[in-house]
Amino acid sequence: MYKIWSNEITQDVLDEEKEMYLNDNPEMEDEVTDDLYWDLAYERVQNEFEDEICNLNVNMTGEIFLMGTLERWDGAHAAYKPLGTKNIGDAIKNAVGCFDGDNTFEIGIEDGKLLIKQWGHDNPTSPSVFEFRSVQDYKTLEDMIFAEDSDSHKTMLSHSISPAKQVCDVYGWDLSLTFNERED
Numbered sequence: 747m748y749k750i751w752s753n754e755i756t757q758d759v760l761d762e763e764k765e766m767y768l769n770d771n772p773e774m775e776d777e778v779t780d781d782l783y784w785d786l787a788y789e790r791v792q793n794e795f796e797d798e799i800c801n802l803n804v805n806m807t808g809e810i811f812l813m814g815t816l817e818r819w820d821g822a823h824a825a826y827k828p829l830g831t832k833n834i835g836d837a838i839k840n841a842v843g844c845f846d847g848d849n850t851f852e853i854g855i856e857d858g859k860l861l862i863k864q865w866g867h868d869n870p871t872s873p874s875v876f877e878f879r880s881v882q883d884y885k886t887l888e889d890m891i892f893a894e895d896s897d898s899h900k901t902m903l904s905h906s907i908s909p910a911k912q913v914c915d916v917y918g919w920d921l922s923l924t925f926n927e928r929e930d
Contacts, residue, residue: 813899845866
């Protein structure tokens with residue numbers, strides 16, 4: 747997987763924040779709490795998210811939507827959601843905003859698809875996985891569903907494309923490598 751962004755704060759991220767802070771403020775070593783490092787790590791993750799939104803300021807020809815599987819306490823459910831934009835960066839921002847509560851996200855290219863994976867209170871071990879798609883042949887997802895009289899997975903796939911190639915072009919990644927196992 748080519749990872750674009752994740753909001754998971756690992757011990758490595760906390761250790762990096764601690765090291766950077768103490769390099770700039772060595773006199774504070776005995777006075778700083780772990781809460782400060784968490785705050786700095788959270789701020790870093792949010793800044794990285796905003797950077798990726800700016801990097802992916804790329805417009806598709808059609809409205810971008812999500813389709814995939816929502817994992818909940820009561821089981822898995824097929825779902826889709828229009829994101830109200832043709833811009834990939836804005837679509838990613840809107841997709842993260844679709845989820846309530848304290849969630850962990852990972853966004854990247856896998857198997858030739860632009861995906862968002864979400865873990866939360868209802869699904870701590872099995873992520874909800876959604877693919878970003880861009881409507882083709884119609885102006886909006888709603889227009890396509892109305893004209894085709896269907897919101898089936900097959901119909902949505904046949905009238906949309908993945909923005910994965912455009913994302914790979916921005917980062918200089920080889921899309922064909924996302925179909926195979928590769929080491930990051």
